[in-house]
Amino acid sequence: MEQDKTLKTAQPQYPLMENHAETLRAASGRSVNEIDLAAALADELSPDDLQISAETLRAQAQIAAQASFTQLAENLSRAAELTAVPNEELLNMYTAVRPGRSTYAELQTLAETLETTYHAPLNAQLVREAAAVYQQRNMLKRNL
């Protein structure tokens, strides 16, 4: 039987590198098969050509869920959302959710940004949850 090689299939076959190389694309859209030494030497590659895409992370999340690694699957789904966030901003977001860094309102704003700017509802949910717990457990930024 002909195997469906696209990632959007209901059943991505693990490992993706071995089973879906033809359709596997980097965050830039470049095919994984076009990432080679010749392309590197010709300066055709950019850092985004070596970044994982949201689509691939969702496929990995699906694989993890199917293998009963539920929470890992949730993590990979959150990761898929975070591919949209630029490096510097991602570092800032992480800092903001560390203890004592943000007020309740700042965390709500962060959740809003995640949801609207980056279409990251799962991460927004995580940050809102954090805000509620931080408030309850005195882990918000203290006003000096």
Next chain:
Amino acid sequence: MPVQSKRFSILAERDINKETFVEPWPEAGLIVTDSPYDPAPSLRIENGRIVEMDGKARVDFDAIDIWIADHGLNLAVAAEAMATPSQQIAHMLADINITQQAVRRLAEGCTPAKLCEIIRHMNVLEMMMGLAKMRVRRTPANQAHVTNWREHPALLAADAAEAALRGFAEVETTVRVARNAPLNALAILVGVQTGRGGVLTQCSVEEALGLKLAMKGLTTYAETLSVYGTERTFVDGDDTPWSKAFLASAYASRGVKVRFTSGTGSEALMGNAEQCSMLYLEARCLLITRGAGSQGVQNGSISCIALPESLPGGVRAVLAENLLASMLGLEVAAGNDALASHSSIRKTAKLMLQFIPGADFIFSGYSAVPKRDNLFGGGNFDAEDFDDYNVLQRDMQVDGGLRPISEQEALEIRHEGAKALQAVYAELGFPPITEEEIIAATIAHSSDDMPERDIIVDLAAADGFLAGEQNMLTIVNALQKHGFIKTAENVLKMGRQRVAGDYLQPSAIFDKNFHVLSGVNDVNDYTGPGTGYRLENERWDEVQRIPQAKSPRDFVNPQIGEPTEKLVEIGPVKPGSRQEIVVAVGPAFNQAMTRTIGGLEHEDVLKAILTGVASEGLTARIVKIHQSSDCAAIGHIGADLSGSGIAIGMQSRGTTVIHKKGLARLNNLELFPQSPSLTLEHYEAIGRNAARYAKGVPTRPVAVKIDNWARLKLIVKTALLHRRETEQITDQPPGELLFDWEPEV
């Protein structure tokens, strides 16, 4: 009564008595399992939400309780799991007929206290059975630490290359000076991809810096995302379960594998154990880790190891935490990393708890450098233990994740790794690595062997590298341009794998063909003898081939030379009637063998014996025994043929007996079983004593030095020489030997 014992003063000097031992003190968290303050397991779920856990109502939950209740447990099986007697789950762990999946399904519904209650029923042997089955990946592996106190880039690259060649699937480095992080990460990346393509690397630094390195493509995994079992300690560690979960997702979004870190003792060490046992707090850590979606954990106490080991049951508790993690479906890098004991016996015994069952990573950092170069807390096993470790694998037919390599292979790969990094430094405009440094790194054992570098200039380069645009592609092209094609290709392949994300799945590593092995496609299917991972075929061949192993032929060759023509067999021997000594020699004597195991020429040995006999005024006949290679039998037959009834029996390897007619075969007058210790002076004394027995005068037995190591050192040689003599046995009756030599008397 004397107050000092000589034996106790020797014991006091032993390595084990350099350790610290303390009595338990639960109030301070100094108890490994079963603190009287640990809660009893309980769980109440209302409307799909946990409202009580381990005796605490939701209103009283701290942040960690909330995280575990909302993210850590699988509520669909929780009621069933909590209702299953803990002893029954313990049985399932040790029962080879129960699959990993069946145990894991229930474990996922257990609260921290329930997990501890399961462990309460188990001894270490049962837990080892459990770990063998619950380990996520079928194939065990190992991780190395590569650091040096000088933070010398060429040495890092050379050591990383060697570590990769030795079989480590992951290599971790860290920093002495934090600003060095990007250059250290670069050095081990280039080093490992030279040594063996597909090795994962990381640089352990502060969380945000670690993420930056990963974004730059300098690392492929991150392991030191520390979590703690009490809220206060967690916050002191500058994170919360929510921020750690966010960080885990951030790493994954950049295609980087994540493993959390926890381990017994950290809370007590940080002063906030809340009177709970170390294992209970670790169970909380593991549910936090699982809830955050980390694919795995490094536990096994890690840098706190000396603390549980100071307490009773500490080593058992460390195995228990490994087991709990694997029950929860987490990849386990099982500890054995930080310096834990002064005693080789103790450290090795402890290692067996992970080594024999196998872990995803038996070490969360085997120090592939000497202890003094290890920036992670010493290295319980280090580069100086490589040969010991390889022998342990070979002894037990256990896959510890390493392979023996030759000195030549090591030198070649170290040189290649250092040269590759030199090329990258040159191309990226970093302070040059000189030829002198390359040579030093190639042959070095430690930082002490390396020339000093200008740290100020290196740090400036590191700052520029971190802030600038140069990335993995710059490195690939630098390597290509300088002809390091294999390394360039491997670095780029790691980049391609980052795009595919296959190594984000549980327990993922790559084999040498960049084929991923993880809990998804290399599921541990152990269900007893003949199932699961077995060390066999090519891999077993590789483990067997330690360079120290010699061909059996090599043991025998030194004993084979030109037979002396002075000794000739002239025909069947007749029983003697004179006052004589018979010297009976084995069937290989002066033929198939010409030297004793101690390297003495047979001819010289005979001369010594005859001289001894002559010194007492007697003569000797030399007789060759053809029908036995046994020392006692040779002597016994000789005594029967001797006119005086006294004979010296000697095997060709030199083992000698003085025998007397009428004694039982296995009895004797004097026996010299340690032939390697025998000198020509001894043989002369043996001749003299034999003559004195024949004369019936009082005789002091020959004193021979006892060397209890000789048997250990020479047993293979002894067995092979004996085999060679035994091959010469025929039905021929004893023959008389004519020796063309007279002692000077």
